[in-house]
Amino acid sequence: KMASKSIIPSTINPDLQKERDAASFNSEEFAAWWAGGGEQLKFKRSIKEYMYKEFDKDAFIKLQYMSHEEVTEFGINNSIAVAKKLRQLQAERNPGGDDYWPTLFEAPELWGVHLAGNPFGVMYVMVVRALKSQCTAEQWEEFGKRVARFEISATYAQTELGHGTYLRGLETRADYDRASDEFVLNSPKISSYKFWPGGLGHASNYCLVMAQLYIDNVCKGPHMFFVQVREEGSHEPRPGVHIGEIGKKLGFVGVNNGFLGLKNVRIARTRMLMRHAQVHSDGTYVKSPADVLTYFAMVSTRCIIARNCALSLGLAATISTRYSVVRRQSPINPKEPEPQIIDHVTQQLKVFPEIAAAVAYRLAYDYLWDLFNVTSNGIEQGKYEHLPELHSLSCALKVICSTDGTAGVERLRLACGGHGYLTSTNLGNIYVSTTAACTYEGENTVLLLQIGRYLMKSWRAALAGAPLAPTVKYLADVQKNPEFGEWTGSWQNLVKAMQFAAAKKTQLAFNSLAKRLANGESEEAAANQTGIELTQAAELHGRAFVFHSFVDEVIGARAKKRSSALNRVLEQLLELYLVNETLKQLSNILRFVNLTDDDLSKLQSRLETALTKIRPDAVAIVDGFDFSDRQLNSTIGSFDGNAYERIFDATLKSPMNQKSVPKSFHEHLGPFMKSNM
Numbered sequence: 001k002m003a004s005k006s007i008i009p010s011t012i013n014p015d016l017q018k019e020r021d022a023a024s025f026n027s028e029e030f031a032a033w034w035a036g037g038g039e040q041l042k043f044k045r046s047i048k049e050y051m052y053k054e055f056d057k058d059a060f061i062k063l064q065y066m067s068h069e070e071v072t073e074f075g076i077n078n079s080i081a082v083a084k085k086l087r088q089l090q091a092e093r094n095p096g097g098d099d100y101w102p103t104l105f106e107a108p109e110l111w112g113v114h115l116a117g118n119p120f121g122v123m124y125v126m127v128v129r130a131l132k133s134q135c136t137a138e139q140w141e142e143f144g145k146r147v148a149r150f151e152i153s154a155t156y157a158q159t160e161l162g163h164g165t166y167l168r169g170l171e172t173r174a175d176y177d178r179a180s181d182e183f184v185l186n187s188p189k190i191s192s193y194k195f196w197p198g199g200l201g202h203a204s205n206y207c208l209v210m211a212q213l214y215i216d217n218v219c220k221g222p223h224m225f226f227v228q229v230r231e232e233g234s235h236e237p238r239p240g241v242h243i244g245e246i247g248k249k250l251g252f253v254g255v256n257n258g259f260l261g262l263k264n265v266r267i268a269r270t271r272m273l274m275r276h277a278q279v280h281s282d283g284t285y286v287k288s289p290a291d292v293l294t295y296f297a298m299v300s301t302r303c304i305i306a307r308n309c310a311l312s313l314g315l316a317a318t319i320s321t322r323y324s325v326v327r328r329q330s331p332i333n334p335k336e337p338e339p340q341i342i343d344h345v346t347q348q349l350k351v352f353p354e355i356a357a358a359v360a361y362r363l364a365y366d367y368l369w370d371l372f373n374v375t376s377n378g379i380e381q382g383k384y385e386h387l388p389e390l391h392s393l394s395c396a397l398k399v400i401c402s403t404d405g406t407a408g409v410e411r412l413r414l415a416c417g418g419h420g421y422l423t424s425t426n427l428g429n430i431y432v433s434t435t436a437a438c439t440y441e442g443e444n445t446v447l448l449l450q451i452g453r454y455l456m457k458s459w460r461a462a463l464a465g466a467p468l469a470p471t472v473k474y475l476a477d478v479q480k481n482p483e484f485g486e487w488t489g490s491w492q493n494l495v496k497a498m499q500f501a502a503a504k505k506t507q508l509a510f511n512s513l514a515k516r517l518a519n520g521e522s523e524e525a526a527a528n529q530t531g532i533e534l535t536q537a538a539e540l541h542g543r544a545f546v547f548h549s550f551v552d553e554v555i556g557a558r559a560k561k562r563s564s565a566l567n568r569v570l571e572q573l574l575e576l577y578l579v580n581e582t583l584k585q586l587s588n589i590l591r592f593v594n595l596t597d598d599d600l601s602k603l604q605s606r607l608e609t610a611l612t613k614i615r616p617d618a619v620a621i622v623d624g625f626d627f628s629d630r631q632l633n634s635t636i637g638s639f640d641g642n643a644y645e646r647i648f649d650a651t652l653k654s655p656m657n658q659k660s661v662p663k664s665f666h667e668h669l670g671p672f673m674k675s676n677m
Contacts, residue, residue, distance in 0.1 A: 005116075013326050013641030015340060016619065023620035025565035030624030033562060034362075041136055041626065047100070047109050050089055051082070052630045055113050058653065060633040063115050064423050065655050068248055075116040075254020076203055082113050083120070083150065084484035088254035102148070103127070108311050112455045112631040117433075118253025123147065126156040126301055127208050133296055134273035135222060142270075147206065152232065154206040155197045157260055162191025164439075165446040167222050172262065173210040173226055174272070178283050181269045183225060185211060185262040193242075193261045196440075200258025201245025205230035207260065211273070215283050224273040229260060240265040251432025283671060289382070296379070296387075298441055302394040303368050305437050309405035310361035312434045313412075316427060317355045318622040319637025320412035322418075324351055325619055326641045342618065348611040350415040354408040355614070355621055356577035359570075360550045361401045367549040368397055390592055392454040395447040395540030401439035403444060409434050419636055419643075424650040426634040445535060452534030453527070455506045455541060456513065471545055478503035484593045491555070494578045497589050502540035504592040509533035538601060543581065550574055569617055576610035579603055 001097035011219035020027075035041035056062070059078075066074065083105060089099040096284050106111060106121045109156065113119075127525050131144040147154045163169040174183040187193050194200065209227045229241045237243050249257065272279060276288035284509040324342035341347045371393065375386040376542075399460065413420040413427040438444050455475070458468055462476040484500050487493065509530055516526035529532070554574045559567050582589065583603055588593070614621070629638045635646035 005155040008645045009642050015326050016322060016641035019619035020324055023617050025569050025621040027620040029563060029566050031626040032321050034624055044109050047104060047358055048628050051110060051113060052087060060115050061424060061650050061653050071116050071254045072256055072587045075119050075256060079118045079120050112633055116251045119203040119256040122152060122155045122198040123153060127154045129300060130208055134275050136275050152206050153204045154208060155199045155204040157197045157200060157207040158210040159196045161195040165443040170210060170212060172223055173214055175214045175351040176279055181281050182266045185265045187261040193259050195246060195259045196257050198255045198257055200260055201256040203256045205232060215285055220285055224279060225267060226271045227267055251436060288291045299391055299394045300372060301441050302398040303372050305441055306397040306401040307365040307372045309401035309434055309437055310358050310365060313354055313405045313408045313628055314358035314625045315632060316409040316430050317358055317411040318625055318627050319427060319632060319634045320351050320415050321618050321622045321642055323416050323636040323643055326643050345611060347415060348615060350411055352611055352614050352618060353576060353580045354412055356573040357404055357408055359573050360546050360577050363553045364397055364546045364549045368393055389471060392451050393471060395451050396545060399447050400542040400546060406438055407434040416636060419647060424635040448535040448538040449531060451538035451541060455537055456510055459506050474499040475503050475506060487595055487599055488595060491551050491578055494582050495551055497593055498544040498547045501588045501592055502537060502544045503541050505537035509537045547578060550577060572610060572613045576614060579606045579610060583607060
């Protein structure tokens with residue numbers, strides 16, 4: 001009977017309100033800074049307000065109880081409903097533009113409506129971008145525009161059952177047939193099947209297929225082909241096409257990841273994307289000016305993954321911070337009432353560094369995105385010099401954000417105790433979607449090895465006195481000054497220490513590699529044996545970059561645009577991030593930098609002071625991330641802080657609670673107990 005009347009109070013939990021009232025800064029100013037300016041904040045809020053209105057606010061709870069098939073159908077139906085609503089918004093506010101549709105289809109502001117994930121996300125994040133950068137003008141007119149307009153739906157089919165990150169190992173073949181001026185596509189064996197692309201199962205009728213190009217049985221390496229896989233009218237699979245979905249995964253429940261096998265599927269020669277590499281009708285092959293161009297679509301995706309992981313960490317930090325304020329437990333002083341768990345310093349150490357990390361990674365992403373745009377513009381003018389640095393940085397940030405994001409979300413879930421284990425808190429769901437990012441678009445260890453290779457080249461170049469890219473210049477500095485110098489513990493000094501450790505680890509890896517080569521090992525075998533040191537150097541290089549970009553934002557030129565109150569909070573987050581990460585990386589730093597016991601004690605007390613300073617502002621900071629309740633979808637993370645009532649409300653909505661006795665009692669449990677009487 002209770003379920004009919006809401007048990008959730010319409011007021012805000014007083015513990016949470018008290019935190020907001022006592023904050024030292026205005027969280028609206030933080031929100032405007034975080035959004036990229038006041039106009040951007042207004043824009044994002046107006047989108048959320050418009051988009052969430054017609055979608056069922058209980059859908060997240062209902063989703064937990066659906067069957068796999070129901071979830072898949074929900075994912076497709078719901079994403080189309082979102083698309084329609086966005087197009088409507090585009091027509092109302094800026095007809096003919098693209099600032100709402102399709103630009104915002106995968107935007108973080110709309111994650112809360114794509115509750116099961118978006119099976120068409122890959123289409124706009126990757127396929128349309130790849131087509132824009134790889135199609136000739138004619139190809140874009142002929143089929144690129146059709147995808148962009150969503151007349152047809154397409155996914156990016158690269159990963160196979162037997163190969164993922166290692167592109168050169170892909171087995172799908174495209175053989176050129178001069179007689180018919182066509183390519184013939186085949187999946188030679190089961191391991192050659194495309195496997196994992198989002199939306200491939202039942203949501204796409206076309207694919208951008210990455211396949212090995214063969215001319216006269218000579219392999220020319222992986223190229224992209226635009227292939228129809230289902231009929232446009234009936235959606236039935238095309239002849240020679242074996243297609244379906246891959247089954248249940250840990251997360252991404254409604255993204256409809258699929259498999260694809262091809263048997264003698266013929267496509268016109270003009271269906272190979274030919275802006276950079278070409279095959280002429282007589283079978284002449286024209287190589288792309290820069291091989292990396294084929295993978296440029298992946299670089300932008302890696303940048304976006306880094307941002308998404310930073311935001312996922314922000315979501316989890318918001319939930320955990322709010323819950324830590326309304327949950328009371330375990331008296332610190334036996335004579336006083338139970339304190340908010342956020343007053344336990346151990347709880348602060350679980351939660352506050354993750355807030356700081358979310359900010360650090362978002363700022364590193366901003367820096368990276370600027371470099372991406374510079375590189376992108378350069379490529380259009382035929383200039384490729386920024387590509388290696390961008391590739392290496394996008395790898396580094398993707399690895400750090402996904403690794404730390406995953407660990408951070410889990411730490412925040414554990415910080416919510418037993419209730420963090422409920423699906424209704426959304427923390428488990430945030431975790432499974434964040435951990436997937438450790439693997440897709442380049443498995444993290446493989447990416448670290450690629451960065452390691454870039455560091456080896458850079459170290460060698462520095463030894464020869466050649467100029468280095470800006471983000472690896474510190475390698476040359478360390479070659480010139482092999483001693484660290486004075487430890488002052490200032491922010492600049494902590495950045496320098498992380499760079500110094502990265503450079504010294506790079507040197508160790510370089511020397512190990514050289515030694516193995518001198519002993520007659522092949523380059524490949526030597527690189528494999530040096531893999532551990534290479535990945536360690538690469539990780540530190542990534543961390544040094546995050547340190548640098550965080551310091552630059554907080555004390556650089558842009559600080560003048562912010563109030564002193566906001567700057568003080570950002571400085572406290574920076575202090576916490578740098579000190580905490582330095583303590584975590586001590587084994588690497590101590591190997592190369594002479595720190596005294598006194599220096600280490602100072603770092604520990606700085607950590608404790610930083611936690612104490614953030615304590616009164618923690619709620620206002622996560623409020624400044626400006627996640628709406630519909631984005632958080634969490635019983636314990638809502639703006640009003642009524643965690644217990646919301647947990648219980650979600651509990652009452654379980655289908656099992658809609659009748660008093662389950663069928664299994666009459667059929668099994670009851671008779672079994674009776675038989676034992």
